[in-house]
Amino acid sequence: ETGVTQTPRHLVMGMTNKKSLKCEQHLGHNAMYWYKQSAKKPLELMFVYSLEERVENNSVPSRFSPECPNSSHLFLHLHTLQPEDSALYLCASSDRGSTDTQYFGPGTRLTVL
Amino acid sequence: QKEVEQNSGPLSVPEGAIASLNCTYSDRVSQSFFWYRQYSGKSPELIMSIYSNGDKEDGRFTAQLNKASQYVSLLIRDSQPSDSATYLCAVNHRPMNSGGYQKVTFGTGTKLQVIP
Secondary structure (H helix, E strand, O other): OOOEEEEOOEEEEOOOOEEEEEEEEOOOOOEEEEEEEOOOOOOEEEEEEEOOEEEEEOOOOOOEEEEEEEOOEEEEEEEOOOHHHOEEEEEEEEOOOOOOOOEEOOOEEEEEO | OOOEEOOOOOEEEEOOOOEEEEEEEOOOOOOEEEEEEEOOOOOOEEEEEEOOOEEEEEOOEEEEEEOOOOEEEEEEOOOOHHHOEEEEEEEEOOOOOOOOOOOEEEOOOEEEEEEO
């Protein structure tokens, strides 16, 4: 596998369910990101991990819980979500170098019923 | 609130024409600027980055930056139907080479339609 992968690609869950989104990057990067993309809204930065340490949390509700066990893997644990949380969740990674480029995964399309 | 503003479009241009996409941003200290292309149902892919005032050319794409006016633009020459997508302007608020990671604000995107 190359680049940034995300699983699952599609997820439907009820408001009482607990699920996790997984992201894996094969680029040797050391920063990873979670974004939310809703219809008619800009991409919203949710969390940033740099060298496995959470460095940004953009006022995200606690029903979203990120985890970064190592520099290649990033999880987003979901529990008691609301229908308005339905969106495309995108993972990205970047390197500490000067290129400043983020590479995005294909995303997980989440529907909360 | 750091903002990035784009006209949502759609911007329709005939095949072979120049498409001009514009973006303004509010955070004066921003140093890194990006244009991403996003096809429907797909994730964003980087097509241009620019850090200094002036123009930067890459193939059919030219990015233009004017920090005094807080303005970034993307020109697509010889537009092709395959260029039809949403173009996202993005601004990194962290200084370049600050180490570790970016903190990026995206615009809502401009939908471009290239008519054959």
